[in-house]
Amino acid sequence: xxxxxxxxxxxxxxxxxxxxxxxxxxxxxxxxxxxxxxxxxxxxxxxxxxxxxxxxxxxxxxxxxxxxxxxxxxxxxxxxxxxxxxxxxxxxxxxxxxxxxxxxxxxxxxxxxxxxxxxxxxxxxxxxxxxxxxxxxxxxxxxxxxxxxxxxxxxxxxxxxxxxxxxxxxxxxxxxxxxxxxxxxxxxxxxxxxxxxxxxxxxxxxxxxxxxxxxxxxxxxxxxxxxxxxxxxxxxxxxxxxxxxxxxxxxxxxxxxxxxxxxxxxxxxxxxxxxxxxxxxxxxxxxxxxxxxxxxxxxxxxxxxxxxxxxxxxxxxxxxxxxxxxxxxxxxxxxxxxxxxxxxxxxxxxxxxxxxxxxxxxxxxxxxxxxxxxxxxxxxxxxxxxxxxxxxxxxxxxxxxxxxxxxxxxxxxxxxxxxxxxxxxxxxxxxxxxxxxxxxxxxxxxxxxxxxxxxxxxxxxxxxxxxxxxxxxxxxxxxxxxxxxx
Ligand SMILES: *Cc1c(COP(=O)(O)O)cnc(C)c1O
Numbered sequence: 273x274x275x276x277x278x279x280x281x282x283x284x285x286x287x288x289x290x291x292x293x294x295x296x297x298x299x300x301x302x303x304x305x306x307x308x309x310x311x312x313x314x315x316x317x318x319x320x321x322x323x324x325x326x327x328x329x330x331x332x333x334x335x336x337x338x339x340x341x342x343x344x345x346x347x348x349x350x351x352x353x354x355x356x357x358x359x360x361x362x363x364x365x366x367x368x369x370x371x372x373x374x375x376x377x378x379x380x381x382x383x384x385x386x387x388x389x390x391x392x393x394x395x396x397x398x399x400x401x402x403x404x405x406x407x408x409x410x411x412x413x414x415x416x417x418x419x420x421x422x423x424x425x426x427x428x429x430x431x432x433x434x435x436x437x438x439x440x441x442x443x444x445x446x447x448x449x450x451x452x453x454x455x456x457x458x459x460x461x462x463x464x465x466x467x468x469x470x471x472x473x474x475x476x477x478x479x480x481x482x483x484x485x486x487x488x489x490x491x492x493x494x495x496x497x498x499x500x501x502x503x504x505x506x507x508x509x510x511x512x513x514x515x516x517x518x519x520x521x522x523x524x525x526x527x528x529x530x531x532x533x534x535x536x537x538x539x540x541x542x543x544x545x546x547x548x549x550x551x552x553x554x555x556x557x558x559x560x561x562x563x564x565x566x567x568x569x570x571x572x573x574x575x576x577x578x579x580x581x582x583x584x585x586x587x588x589x590x591x592x593x594x595x596x597x598x599x600x601x602x603x604x605x606x607x608x609x610x611x612x613x614x615x616x617x618x619x620x621x622x623x624x625x626x627x628x629x630x631x632x633x634x635x636x637x638x639x640x641x642x643x644x645x646x647x648x649x650x651x652x653x654x655x656x657x658x659x660x661x662x663x664x665x666x667x668x669x670x671x672x673x674x675x676x677x678x679x680x681x682x683x684x685x686x687x688x689x690x691x692x693x694x695x696x697x698x699x700x701x702x703x704x705x706x707x708x709x710x711x712x713x714x715x716x717x718x719x720x721x722x723x724x725x726x727x728x729x730x731x732x733x734x735x736x737x738x739x740x741x742x743x744x745x746x747x748x749x750x751x752x753x754x755x756x757x758x
Contacts (some may be wrong), residue, residue, distance in 0.1 A: 284328055287682045292330050293339070294360060296347065299734070303711030304348045306341065312341045341443075350713040352743060353680075355517070355545045356731030359579035366635025367579055370628040380614035381606045384448045387615055390417055390630035393637065398586055400642055401550040401570075404563045407586040409615070415586040416593075416620040417572075421544035422461035422584040424569040425511070427593055427621060429465045431567070432509040432538030434596035442596070446471055450508045451500050453477045455488045455523065457516040459542060486519055486673070486720070488512060490527035493573045512556055512565075515546025517719040518727075520676025522546070526561025539565035539731035544583070548576045549653070549677050575678075575731045577636045577648060582629050594619035608625035639735070652678035652730045655740045658747075659728060662744055668751045672725040680728040681720065684751050697724040699754050706750035713743045719741045 316338045332480040344359045377386030390525065394415025395408040405411035418424045433441045433450065450471050454462050458479055466476050477496055482489040497507045504556040510532045512523035529539045541547075541562055549572025562568050567587045572578035587593060600609075608614045617625050637645070660675040663682050672681040684703045686695030704715050704726050718725050730740060 285328060287332065291335070292361075292521065294366065294630075294736075295501075299345060299348050300350070302340070302345055302348065304345050304350050304714040305708055305711060306344050308342045313338055342377065344714070347733060348714070349732055349736060349739040350727045350728060350743065351718040351732045351735075353714040355574045355729050357573060357580055358571075358577045358733050360577040360636060360733050362542075362639040363577060363579045363636045364634040365639075366632035368588070368718040369635070369741055370631040373516060373628055373631075375628045377628055378624050379604065379606065379609060381608045381618045383628070384614075386626075386628045386630070387617055389628075389634060390617070391615060393417075393630050393633055394584060394586065396637075397400070397584065401547070402556050402559060403568060403586060404590045405564065407568065408678075409590060411589045412590055413586060414590040414615065415584055416617055417633065418569075418583045418585050418621060419581040420461075420573075421542060421569050421571055421583045422464065423622060424583050425459075425461045425540065425542065426465040426468055427585070428538065428540035428567045428569070428587075429462075429469055429509055429595065431587065431592040431596045432540070433469065435538060435592065436506055436508045436536055439595070447465045447585045448472070448474070450475050451477050451497075451505050452508055452509040453479050453493060453496065455481060455513070455516075455539070456487075457481075457486050457518055457521055458513055459517050462511045462540075462542070486521040488514065488523040488528060490524055490531050493528060494531045497531060497537070501535060507532070507535040509540055510537045511540050511542055512703055514541060514543035514562075515676060515679075517545070519681050519720060520679040520724075521673070521675040522558060524561070524566060529561050529564035529580070533564070538567070541568045543568065543570045545571065545574045546677055548572070548574075548645075549649050551642060552649055555649075555653075555677070572633055572636075575649065575652075576645060577640065578633050582633055590615075593621075597621075649678075649734075651696060652735065653739060655735070656680050656728070656730050659730070659740055659744060661748070666748070668748065668755065672720050672723065678730040680730070681725045682728065683720070683723065683725055684754065686755065693723060700724045700726055700756070702754045703747060703750040706753065707743070707746045710746060713739075713746060 344752055345351065347359055375383040375386050377383045378389045391409050395410060398407045398415060407413045407415065416494055452466050452475050454476060463476055463566040479486055479488050479496055480492040500507060512528045514522050525541055532539045546558060550559045567585060569583060569585045572584055573580040597668045609616050617626055656675055656678040660671060660680050663669045663671050663680065667688055668685055670683050670685060672683045683696055684699040686692060686699035701724050704717055707713055715726050715728060718727055
């Protein structure tokens with residue numbers, strides 16, 4: 273047979289697991305960022321693919337030689353860039369089971385377990401997050417695991433197009449009158465969803481923030497929707513964000529949902545990064561008003577210890593996604609689907625096939641308990657507030673926005689004695705470049721009100737107090753060097 277026999281798999285599997293364990297154990301010693309030039313990896317690899325079988329141990333040597341030095345180490349404890357992409361070792365064990373089963377979970381009948389484990393987990397997590405019964409299968413809604421928050425945004429938009437068109441969109445397509453409401457801070461995945469659905473850029477309405485904030489103004493939304501409706505346009509969807517990618521800003525979901533309801537628009541809440549914090553009762557306020565929305569998305573693959581890909585999407589109407597997406601060719605017909613008693617997750621997503629993603633999430637919840645998940649989140653939020661306090665107290669730095677959970681946005685002051693935004697921009701950028709060049713930490717940036725801002729997103733699985741301590745030292749040293757000048 274062309275594959276490993278199970279005994280050989282067992283032997284090699286240990287080698288591969290050892291490799292991962294060694295890599296993770298030594299991660300803190302590596303430079304977070306890859307220090308290679310474009311094309312280096314391609315230059316290292318033989319262009320001719322092997323014609324004959326080669327020992328798989330050799331592949332591990334290639335990974336050490338080429339892949340490790342050319343990787344940005346997202347699981348490094350000094351990774352503070354973008355948002356975290358927690359790939360806990362616990363979740364890898366579940367992923368191994370998923371690959372081992374090799375299930376295609378497109379229909380209930382193609383793997384009842386793949387469907388129902390996911391249903392149970394998402395119902396349970398809806399309760400643990402305080403989403404309310406309406407988002408559970410028991411309550412008429414339900415959750416699914418998508419590959420990414422981007423896919424979640426796309427399918428939410430498809431359901432919204434279906435509902436707001438009274439079902440005609442499926443037959444006739446779009447008519448150029450659809451409108452989708454976001455803010456300048458909304459993740460670009462919604463703009464992409466608008467493009468993918470063929471609504472055209474004209475469909476995207478960027479609603480102003482409330483004065484002095486980065487959050488969507490419900491008054492501005494109400495005015496935009498009223499004007500659009502009066503002009504014969506159709507509000508289809510509003511996308512409030514809980515924890516924007518740039519600065520962690522939170523849109524007022526309750527007021528937004530109240531405005532949207534009056535116009536029949538779908539409300540999709542994007543809480544990709546921040547939503548999981550609602551597992552902790554003290555952060556539950558974040559989700560205020562979500563019970564009035566139509567769909568809610570948060571990623572288990574950012575800050576909830578579950579290896580990519582696992583984005584959780586809940587809808588309050590369990591029939592909404594199948595109504596928009598279901599197409600049944602003869603070869604997929606089966607008695608279970610026709611009984612109406614089962615969920616066929618293919619109707620909740622764009623692709624037909626689907627992996628048994630619930631296994632890695634289940635492994636995480638089983639292995640850590642909800643209590644372990646809460647401790648993970650609380651630990652990072654506490655580290656972020658300590659860092660923010662130090663930034664506040666240090667004359668070389670300033671907070672660019674109020675800290676949001678475990679995200680701290682800061683600026684470097686180029687000089688103490690002068691207010692000079694451009695000099696501060698340059699100093700902030702130079703400090704970020706210095707810290708990143710050191711290899712001990714990785715930071716990314718954003719722009720707020722035209723000003724360059726360093727984002728510190730705390731949340732890697734291995735990030736401990738000493739790593740944030742080391743980052744603070746690196747930031748102060750870089751600021752001193754930059755302020756001293758060349
Ligand atoms: C990261 C992020 C996304 C995109 O998430 P993916 O799951 O990687 O597609 C969408 N929205 C927000 C607010 C995000 O922070």
